[in-house]
Every structure is written in structure tokens, then in C-alpha cells.
Amino acid sequence: MTSLASRPLLGATAFSRQQPNHAWLAQIIRAQREGRSCLPFQLGLDARDYAALIQAHFPQWSGQTSAAQGSLAHECNELREELLDMRRDEWAELRALLLDGRRGSDRDEVRMANIVAAACLGGDHLWRDLGLDSRLHLRELLNHNFPRLAVRNVQDMRWKKFFYKQLCERDGGYVCRSPSCQHCPTHHDCFGEEL
Numbered sequence: 001m002t003s004l005a006s007r008p009l010l011g012a013t014a015f016s017r018q019q020p021n022h023a024w025l026a027q028i029i030r031a032q033r034e035g036r037s038c039l040p041f042q043l044g045l046d047a048r049d050y051a052a053l054i055q056a057h058f059p060q061w062s063g064q065t066s067a068a069q070g071s072l073a074h075e076c077n078e079l080r081e082e083l084l085d086m087r088r089d090e091w092a093e094l095r096a097l098l099l100d101g102r103r104g105s106d107r108d109e110v111r112m113a114n115i116v117a118a119a120c121l122g123g124d125h126l127w128r129d130l131g132l133d134s135r136l137h138l139r140e141l142l143n144h145n146f147p148r149l150a151v152r153n154v155q156d157m158r159w160k161k162f163f164y165k166q167l168c169e170r171d172g173g174y175v176c177r178s179p180s181c182q183h184c185p186t187h188h189d190c191f192g193e194e195l
């Protein structure tokens with residue numbers, strides 16, 4: 001089987017510029033297959049939606065399964081799916097938060113919300129857990145898909161912390177142990193660089 005890394009992406013740079021989600025999704029899928037993200041094989045999507053995503057964007061990759069990645073990767077994938085299922089309520093809250101801020105012009109926004117919410121459950125910076133190249137790319141992805149949420153991160157908080165802070169302000173119970181960021185003992189965790 002030809003590896004994803006050696007296959008050309010559908011579409012050229014100009015196409016990616018017109019449809020940036022296509023390029024981001026390609027990167028996210030490739031990183032997952034190469035073990036460079038926290039996402040399970042289906043990226044946090046259900047089987048039908050994942051198949052529809054592949055069919056719509058990358059038909060040349062259809063038919064590939066996690067088993068084809070090798071037994072170790074397959075086991076790792078199953079573990080990630082289980083972990084996601086165990087935290088499904090948290091995932092759903094993050095997904096709802098993202099969708100509340102969506103642009104509303106592209107059906108891939110919903111898929112991207114599912115994927116970003118799944119990546120929020122990983123242990124690294126969000127851009128790494130998604131398999132993107134940089135925090136800048138993450139900001140572009142969020143600005144494109146969820147502009148009404150992204151624009152509220154005026155203090156440039158770390159994105160996961162920012163999302164959980166939004167949930168905290170809605171319902172309480174997630175992040176903040178201090179009434180103000182200025183006097184918070186974990187300030188650096190929320191506002192430090194994401195390298």
C-alpha cells in the first residue's frame with residue numbers, strides 16, 4: 001500500500017486556498033496516520049461521517065483502516081477511541097462551544113468541531129494534538145471555522161485553556177481556582193507560549 005506521505009493531495013495550492021479546510025484535514029489525517037497527533041483513526045468522527053469526509057475530500061484514501069497501520073498502531077487507536085468514549089460528555093460540551101461560534105458557511109465546520117473537541121482531550125498543546133504545523137495554523141483554522149469564538153480570545157490564552165475557561169464561565173467546574181487571572185497561581189499554564 002502506498003503511504004499517505006508519498007501520495008499527492010487532492011488539489012493544488014490554489015484549491016487549498018479556496019477551501020482551507022481541505023488542506024487542514026489532509027494535514028490532520030496525515031499526522032494521525034504517522035502517529036503525530038492524539039487523535040484516533042476516525043479523528044473523533046463516527047464511522048459514517050468519517051467515510052463521508054474521506055469520500056468528499058480524499059477518495060484515493062478510502063478503504064484504509066486502522067488495522068492497516070500495523071498491530072501496535074491499531075491497539076493504540078483502540079485505546080484512543082476508548083478514552084474518547086470515556087470522556088464523551090466533555091467532548092460534547094467542547095463541540096457545542098465550538099459550534100456556537102461557527103461561521104456557518106461550510107458543512108466541514110461541524111466535522112472540524114468534532115475533531116478539535118477530540119483533540120482537546122489530548123495531553124499536549126492543541127496544535128500538536130491535532131497534528132498541525134504550528135499554533136499559527138491552529139489560529140487560522142479556528143478563525144476560519146469558529147470566528148465568533150476565536151475572536152473572544154483577546155488575551156491570546158492557550159487555546160485549550162481558553163475553551164475550558166469559556167465552559168467554566170458557562171457552567172463552572174473546569175479550570176479556574178482563582179477569581180481573576182491576574183492573581184491566579186497557575187497563570188503561566190493559561191497564558192504561556194505554546195511551543
Ligand code: SF4
Pocket residue numbers: 161165175176177178179180181182184185186187188190
Ligand atoms: S489564569 Fe487562572 S483564573 Fe485565569 S483562566 Fe487560567 S486558571 Fe482561570
